[in-house]
Every structure is written in structure tokens, then in C-alpha cells.
Amino acid sequence: MAARAKKEVSMEEALWKAADKLRGSVESAEYKHVVLSLFFLKFASDKFEEQKAKIVAEGHEKFIDNIAFYTKDNVFYLPPETRWSYVMENAKQDDIALKIDTALYTIENTNPILKGALPDNYYSRLQLDTTKLASLLDEINKIDTSKDKENDIIGRMYEYFLSKFAIAEGKGKGEFYTPKSIVNLIAELIEPYDGKLYDPCCGSGGMFVQSIKFVEAHHGNKKKVSIFGQEYTNTTYKLAKMNLAIRGIAANLGETAANTFSNDQHKDLKADYIMANPPFNQKAWRADDELLDDPRWSGYEVPPTSNANYGWILNMVSKLSQNGVAGFLLANGALSDDGTELKIRQQLIENDLVEAILILPRNLFYTTDISVTLWILNKNKKERTVDNNGVEKHYRNREKEILFMDLR
Known part of the structure; x- marks a missing residue:
């Protein structure tokens, strides 16, 4: 038989x-x-x-x-x-x-x-x-x-479980798995072809995976991209390492799972590209007397203890190289917070770092229907011509300009 x-x-x-x-x-x-x-x-x-x-x-x-x-x-x-x-x-x-x-x-x-x-x-x-x-x-x-x-089984599995079971798990912490469509949008906007790519809250490594896929889809060389990341939760840190190893993507995720604010694993890093989806509106992220003289806030107000949004922003600003570009998501409220956050926003604009603010449609995430904002920061908005993946690309002068788009 x-x-x-x-x-x-x-x-x-x-x-x-x-x-x-x-x-x-x-x-x-x-x-x-x-x-x-x-x-x-x-x-x-x-x-x-x-x-x-x-x-x-x-x-x-x-x-x-x-x-x-x-x-x-x-x-x-x-x-x-x-x-x-x-x-x-x-x-x-x-x-x-x-x-x-x-x-x-x-x-x-x-x-x-x-x-x-x-x-x-x-x-x-x-x-x-x-x-x-x-x-x-x-x-x-x-x-x-x-x-x-495509060796995507771990990512697909993680995505599936989050869609089915992570509603209660992530909602209270303001943590939401970033859909591929949004990661692809960020990659298309900042074009991480060649240089150091950093994610200060990398989760399962999804930003990195999609970025490498973006490079390969545009016939770039993934070996030209060096990956740096940090993740606070130990199980998720291990997941990120596994997710990247399966795809043969070399990455420096720090020596251990650690808090980006209190135990920065990449203190001296200057990244050419930053992609991130930090926890939204994270409260009590530092004690009142902690991190007051942190060099990451140099030249800016100290972000308030009540909300980490601007702590994340300034952490990323401090990591940008001379021509560095960052694309990251925040809750829409970060655009209108007053007090210290308003002052930091003003300082970012005065320093001509804000390239674009895109308010995205609702219902893009599995576990929340809120609309979010995609911020693009750029250290160099001057007119210049660069070789972008073998193609000469001319950027006009965009100093003192900010693109606003409401896509809701």
C-alpha cells in the first residue's frame, strides 16, 4: 500500500x-x-x-x-x-x-x-x-x-500573529507593527542605497528587511548598506537577529537588548539613513533627574518626561551624518504639542532639518485605526548632484522649505 x-x-x-x-x-x-x-x-x-x-x-x-x-x-x-x-x-x-x-x-x-x-x-x-x-x-x-x-516566512508569521493576537499586547504601550506598505513608502522617500542605516527601536527588524528588498528591487547592492539597530525587549531582539540571519543580512544590533535612551548601544554612530516607528506617546520614559545633560539634546530643550516623542526625534537628529536623512512615524499629536515640545519643534525648523511632514490615512495598522504622521528630516537641503545607485540625481535647493501633505 x-x-x-x-x-x-x-x-x-x-x-x-x-x-x-x-x-x-x-x-x-x-x-x-x-x-x-x-x-x-x-x-x-x-x-x-x-x-x-x-x-x-x-x-x-x-x-x-x-x-x-x-x-x-x-x-x-x-x-x-x-x-x-x-x-x-x-x-x-x-x-x-x-x-x-x-x-x-x-x-x-x-x-x-x-x-x-x-x-x-x-x-x-x-x-x-x-x-x-x-x-x-x-x-x-x-x-x-x-x-x-523570498525567505520571508518569519516576517509573515510574526505579522500574522500580530494581526490576530496583538491588539491588547501593543495598544497599551503605543507599539504598532509597521505595515510593509509604510516601510516601502519611507524607503522610496529616503532611498537607502549606500551607507549606514539605523533604527533606534527596530522591533523584529522589519524596517531593515524591507529596506534591503527595496535596494535589491532597484538592482542595488545590499552589501553597500551597513545596518545598525537597537531593541529594548529581549524576545524581540532575538527575533530581529533571527529574522536578519535567515536572509543573510549582517547587522549590528548592539551587544544586548537595551533601552535606547538609558543604554545607547551606538553612542558614536553617524547614520546616512534612519528609519523608525517609535512607540507612540511613551510616558515616564525617564525620571525627572535623568538624562538632563544628555549630549543628544545638545542645542535643544530637554524633552519632557511626560512623552518620549521628542526624545526619539532628538536621538535620531543626533545620529544623522552630514548628509543624513531620517524617515519616521509619530502620532499626529506630536505636530501640535505645546510647551517644551513646541520649542523643540521651533528649533528643528530654525535649524532647517524638516524636509517633509506627511499625514497618512487612517486604518494602515493592524491594531489601531489612528492616522499617523511620517516625518522626513534632512541634514542637507542644499542644491547638489549625487550618484544614487548608479543614476545621477539632481536636488534643487530646498533650504527654508517644508513640504506638508495631508493624505487623510
């Missing part, structure tokens, strides 16, 4: 079923983290097996355990005890959580680019019922990741 073919399902269907397996055992905000690393394990294994078959097909069978034959094509080398086939063979065993943790630890140690990207002893600490964990593995096993030619 012929073996029954494994049923393949869409990623979205599999994710929904996977989430279903976790109900009652794990908080909904934790779903994405539980599923994410298992997805990664399946994804990395499928890529590994594909590369292994290619090595054999090319007559290099004796090199199937040579790490260099995998890394040259941006594929992670997986020792036998870390492969998905091994995990599935042991899925019903009582120590499966330990085996998964060991697999992730081994993969990270075998592939330096993944250092700090994978969870440490996570599944053992979860203490999930073995039957539930086995059912979860069965659902993920149904996904054919080889169809994901």
Missing part, C-alpha cells in the same frame, strides 16, 4: 491550528514566541536538506558535512540531532522539550551569525504538556517552507 502523502496546508491555516493547540496553556501574547523557534527549526532544516541534496547532485557528496558548503549559500549547517526529522522522530517522547532546546542551542553555537538569536532553555521552562507540544509539532510539520522563495 502506497504511503499516504503528507497533507500540506497554507502557513496561515497552520498558524491558526498551532495557536489553537496552545490555548489554555500559554498566554496569547506568548504564542508567536512559542511557535516562532519551531518554525525556524523547520525552515532551517528544509533549507539544509535542500542544500545537502544539491551538494550530492553536484558530485560533492564527500563534503555533505563541510559547513562551508552550506554557509556559502546562506544556509545554516545543522548537526544530525538538530534536524527537523530528528525532532519529529522524538516528538512523542517525554524529553522532547529538552531535545528542542538542545537543538536550538547547538544550531546557534554551530552558526556564529545566529549568536544571541535563539531562545535559551525556553521550551523546558514552558513546561508544556508533551501531548500538546507533539500536536504543535505535527501542525508545523505540515508546512512546506520550500515554497517561501
